[in-house]
Amino acid sequence: MIHRTCHDAGTRFPPKSPSQALRMLGALALAAVLAGPVFTHAASAAQPTVPPPSVRERPAMPSWLADFVGEQSTALSAWPGRQVGQLREFYAAADFEPRWTGEGGLTDRGRALMATLAQSEEHGLSPDALGVPALQAMVERADPAARPQLELALTGALMRYAGWLLGVEREDGAPRHPVFVLAQDQLDPRELARLIDTGDMRQLVATLSPAHSQYQRLLAARRVYKERVAQQAASPKIPAGATIRAGYNDPRVPAIRARMAAMGHDVATTGDANHYDPKLRQAVMQFQAANRLQPDGSVGRAVLAAMNAGPADRLVQIDATLERWRRMPRDLGARHVLVNVPAYTMSVMEGDRASMQMKVVVGTRARQTPTFSSRLATVEINPTWSVPARLAAEDILPAIRRNPNYLEEHNIRVLAVVDGRVRQINSAEIDWEQHGGRNMPFRFRQDPGAGNSLGKVKMMLPNDEAIYLHDTPKRSLFQRTARAYSSGCIRLEKPDLFANLLLTEGAGWSQDQIDGAFAQRGTRAVPLRDSMNVHIAYLTAWVEDDGKLTFHDDIYSQDDRVVQMIQARRALPAPPSPERMRTASARD
Structure with a gap:
């Protein structure tokens, strides 16, 4: 079980919307967008009074369609109910006309759609999960009586593909990327209508896909x-x-030497083949630096994983990262903050370029930093730290039992509710051996100061995990390459630099005001009138501006699970054949 316990118990920020503001496109809206305006050109000067499809009178649903998606039909009972509703709205908006098939089989638009579905693998998605093999078999059979089944199966596949590209269709239970405070993404129906109407399916896919430069670069990679x-x-x-260290003898050394030689390093030796000599160690250090690993020359778990990673392993990382981009908001903000957890970095992005970048410390494997999007709300100067209950039980209480002076040494107060009011309790009067687990009536709060776990400043952003960005007194951790040491929150290498940016541009403060506030001992919360979006992401593949592809260690072992989820998707069942429809009708 993963526990995140870095947050303040008294400073949880609920999302402003009634539910997590996930990027969603309503099923009916998507259906109407994909079908309605597609086959009727957008209103022009020559036709200024044509009402939209949702207003003008439409013909009754023909039997070929009603047999499948009519209110009383159970022909598609094996499909999700939402999907059947999408089909009904799709064809209602298109005046119940077939979109992909004609008397002679597939139309040009239908053939373009088939090709587009087959090319879904370019995005790391599965054509099989879109039913492409079954669709091809239906086309090859060329059975006129099965035209409705082919028509509906094509539309169902398009709906699924569009939902996957948009990141809104996750019927497989995939984890979501929560979005707090930010406006929900919307789809431009006019653009989709134009694209489908012209039959430009590749442009349609490009429009549905993330336009972020990283996504496009990763497709090329x-x-x-x-x-x-x-x-x-x-x-x-x-x-x-x-771990293999300098001077060790190990039977794996020849394999390491061969791997380094294959990468172009001169590591030849005339001595003991199993000896880890200085020449090989130097090559390993260069390999570590190139892969953003601690360049200490030791060959441990992370180094072996990087050495063993072949093209297939890297493809998994690319596909997992593509999927994560699809789940993120389409509009990140012209200026925004991007925290990339496995890269241990935070960047202030101006478009696609970083105007400020720093190292960060993120959550451990047991207390992982979650991914979500929100907006910076408050800068708190000289913060107190209200110790979360789980952290109090797992860390603080054992420390008190080992060292009775622990609370005093760390400026931590003991609080409890007495007669309906929160009061400070003399810790010397408490028998700590009698408390723990559910029997813990006390709370702990650390005063501001040099030893405060949150340092001199923290930046608050609404989210239901109570995660925030903050300073830390443990500055030595930023010298390490792997920096997963927090309880879930994000510790900043240069918090003063980031706070200055937020207070000057977000709160309108002068430098004298900033210096004065930090010089005082008291806590001060400063609301930000003009702030930035924050996106906490988990991206293990990244393409630099010069085209270099960098891979980061999958510190939480999530990539394989994401790709397995994609591969586990299954196609919608084929609509029933005419024979089955007739048999079912006769039985009824």
Whole structure:
């Protein structure tokens, strides 16, 4: 079980919307968008008074469609009810006309859609999960009586593909990317109508896909790694084991030497093949630096994982990162904050470029930093720290039992509710051996000061995990390459620099005001009138501006699960055949 316990118990910010403001496109709206205006050109000067499809009178639903999606039909009972509703609205908006098929089989638009569905693999998605093999078989059979089934199956596949690209269709139970405070994304129906009406399916896919430069760069990188997977045989994995350090002898050293030699390093030796010599250590240090690992020359778990990662492993990271981009808001904000958890970085982004960047410390594997989007709300100067109950039980209470002076040494007060009011309790009068678990009537609060766990400043942002960004007195952690040490919150390498930016531009403060506030001992919360969106993301593949593709260690072991979720998707059942429809009708 994962526990995040860095937040203040008394400073939880609920989302402003009644439910988490996830990026969603209503099923009926999507259906109307995809079907309604598509086959009727947008209003022009020549036709200024044509009412929209939702207003003008439409013909009755023909039997070919009513048999499947009519209110009384159970023909598609194996489909999600939402999907049947989408089909009904789709064809109602299109005056119940077939969109992809004609008397002779597929129309040009239908063939374009088939090709588009088959190319979904370019986005790391599964054509099989869209039913492409079954659709191809239906086309090849060319059965005129099965035209309604082919028509509806194509539309169902398009609906699913559009939902996956938009990141709003997650019927498989995939984790969401919560969005707090920010406005929900919307789809431009006129643009979709124009694209489908012209039959430009590739442009339609581009419109549905994230326009973020990283997504587009990763698509190009994916094509390269897909070719590498096809061309290169998988290299033998270097076995796991104890960390190999300078001067060690280990039977895995020849394999490490061969791997470094294959990467172009001169690591030849005339000595003991199993000896980890200085030349090989130097090559390993260069490899570590290139892969953003601690360049200490030791070969441990993370280094072996990077050495063993072949094109297929890297393709998993690319596909997982593409999926995460699809789940994020389309509009990140012209200026926004991006925290990339596995990269241990926070960047202030101006469009696609970082105007400020710093190292961060993120949650441990047991107390992982969650991903979500929100907006900076408050800067708190000289904060107090209200210790969360779980952290009090797991960390503070054992420390008190080991050291009776722990609370005093760390400026932590003990609080309790007495006669309906919160009062400070003399910790010396408490028998700490009698308390713990559910029997914990006390709360702990750390005073502001040099030793405060939140440092000199914290930045609050609404979210239901009570995660925030803050300073830390443990500055030495920023010298490490792997920085997963927090209880879920994000510790900043340069909090004063970031706070200055927020207070000057978000609160209109002068530098003298900022310096004066930090010089005082008291806590001060400063609301931000003009702030920035914050996106906490988990992106293990990143393409730099120069085209270099960087991979980050999957510190929470999430990539495989994301890709397995994509691969586990299954196609919608094919609509029943004419024979089955007739049999069911006769039985009724």
